[in-house]
Amino acid sequence: MAHVSIIGTGNMGQAVAGVVSRSGNSVELLGRSDAHRAVTGDVVVLAVPYGAVAEVIDQRRDQLTGKVVVDITNPVDFETFDSLVVPADGSAAAEIAAALPQSRVLKAFNTTFAATLASGTVGGEQPTTVLIAGDDADAKSLLAGIVSGAGLRAIDAGSLRRARELEALGFHQITLAAGEKIAWTAGFALVA
Amino acid sequence: MAHVSIIGTGNMGQAVAGVVSRSGNSVELLGRSDAHRAVTGDVVVLAVPYGAVAEVIDQRRDQLTGKVVVDITNPVDFETFDSLVVPADGSAAAEIAAALPQSRVLKAFNTTFAATLASGTVGGEQPTTVLIAGDDADAKSLLAGIVSGAGLRAIDAGSLRRARELEALGFHQITLAAGEKIAWTAGFALVA
Secondary structure (H helix, E strand, O other), X not given: OOEEEEEOOOHHHHXXXXXXXXXXXXXXXXXXXXXXXXXXXXXXXXXXXXXXXXXXXXXXXXXXXXXXXXXXXXXXXXXXXXXXXXXXXXXXXXXXXXXXXXXXXXXXXXXXXXXXXXXXXXXXXXXOEEEEEEOOHHHHHHHHHHHHHOOXXXXXXXOHHHHHHHHHHHHHHHHHHHXXXXXXXXXXXXXX | OOEEEEEOOOHHHHHHHHHHHHOOOEEEEEOHHHOOOOOOOOEEEEOOOHHHHHHHHHHHOHHHOOOEEEEOOXXXXXXXXXXXXXXXXXXXXXXXXXXXXXXXXXXOOOOOOHHHHHHOEEOOOEEOEEEEEEOOHHHHHHHHHHHHHOOOXXXXXXXXXXXXXXXXXXXXXXXXXXXXXXXXXXXXXXXX
């Protein structure tokens, strides 16, 4: 059984916590008032907005050594809604991996809206697929097992460099939902 | 009724020609041996590999003035399969628009495999959605009408800047199919 720490109690943090619970693994959910509590999970999900990630890393760098760290962020420029705020040839995941060289960083959950994680379906029509990118095969397998244990589909999306494409996909999906082209309960479904 | 010229007779050119025909619009399909024939369509689809686009533009620049030009390319670096060959902050569509300032350039059909355009479904499970990005609303409406007339879904994906995200999505979908995570008859379906 895996033990998962989730930092961030917003809708995404709660949705990922629900996935972990449904898969029969144990979960701790840490909010702002828990900054003094060390994370105890083997897997740590950074479920805070992109702009808050650096502070979390500063606070918890030592605690994250040797752990699987999951970046779920969509680093959208919410002022212009026209680009990401990370370098065009990089990704938030690449930045986090550079900041945490002793951790095994994965990108996941950024292409699934909270509602699709909770319901297990995209718009009630297709099973929800969690795309997982990363450079450590064992870490990806561990997270994939948690995801599939909750009844969702997990797909190995390739190396951590693919986080760039996952962030583009997440951004585009957000623009489509914000523009009312799709519902926040729906989005891109991956048909195999 | 629209008249559509398709430059390129490969599997994507043929698939887009099928869409145009099914929608009741007229289509001409031009191959390599037709370089001397001027395009007659109001809409011109560049259905050649990214590496061949510059030559087509050189040959046909004057013919493309005033027309709706549709870029369907996925400018993947097929040597490394690890990035696109266009600048990270740009897109093939942006390059084509810069080269054809007298045309109305759209990005479309790059996130749909040929088989999904032909069958009208993603893996037999969801209707095929064509994402259309561009800066000219009338041009987008014209193409959306052709697509929906063929029984497919058309979605306005935003300004031509969104071509960057559509090319990331197309690239990622190709890596998933090449890695046998999904079939070439399936891929990302958009659930509204």
